[in-house]
Amino acid sequence: MRTEGTFxxxxxxxxxxxxxxxxxxxxxxxxxxxxxxxxxxxxxxSVTYFTSAFDPEKGVGTYVALESFEGSVDxxxxxxxxxxxxxxxxxxxxxxxxTIVAGSGTGELAGITGGGALVVDAxxxxxxxxxxxxx
Numbered sequence: 001m002r003t004e005g006t007f008x009x010x011x012x013x014x015x016x017x018x019x020x021x022x023x024x025x026x027x028x029x030x031x032x033x034x035x036x037x038x039x040x041x042x043x044x045x046s047v048t049y050f051t052s053a054f055d056p057e058k059g060v061g062t063y064v065a066l067e068s069f070e071g072s073v074d075x076x077x078x079x080x081x082x083x084x085x086x087x088x089x090x091x092x093x094x095x096x097x098x099t100i101v102a103g104s105g106t107g108e109l110a111g112i113t114g115g116g117a118l119v120v121d122a123x124x125x126x127x128x129x130x131x132x133x134x135x
Contacts, residue, residue: 003074004119004129005042011035012050027053027061036067042128044071062087062095073130078107082130084118093120100132111135 015031034048046069054061063086070079081101086093098116105112114132121127 001074001133002129002131003041004127005038005040007036007038007042007046007126007128009034009126010037010045025053027055029053034065038069038071038128042071042073042130044069046070059088059090073109073112073132076108076134078105078109078112080105080109080112082116084116086118100130105134109134 011034013033015033017031030052032050032052034046034050036046036048038044038046046067048065048067050063050065052061052063054063064083065085066081066083068079068081071077081104083097083099083101085095085097087095096117098118100112100114100116102113112132112134114130116128116130116132119127119129
């Protein structure tokens with residue numbers, strides 16, 4: 001099945017990490033937690049572990065995110081994990097990867113598998129699209 005919902009970020013908190021003998025690169029590396037609220041056919045909330053190598057002045061970089069979602073997908077209630085990755089060189093997205101973590105589903109979403117995409121509309125609306133099966 002294919003479904004989607006819009007989301008808003010309701011919290012973004014940088015997490016300090018002390019790394020012995022860090023490697024310096026041209027892009028700063030950071031870790032944060034995010035909270036998101038979903039509406040539409042995907043409804044609920046998520047907590048995200050977000051890592052990135054990013055230059056905010058140039059808008060260039062890559063992120064890797066692991067989300068724990070709780071709510072409903074097409075009316076099926078439960079929770080599951082999913083991961084997504086993307087790069088940008090300014091106003092584009094490339095190198096995208098999206099997967100639902102096998103074995104992570106609970107409740108009516110137990111057995112969920114598949115993938116999806118994070119889509120940003122021209123007006124700035126953020127959408128999470130899932131292509132999934134349950135069972």
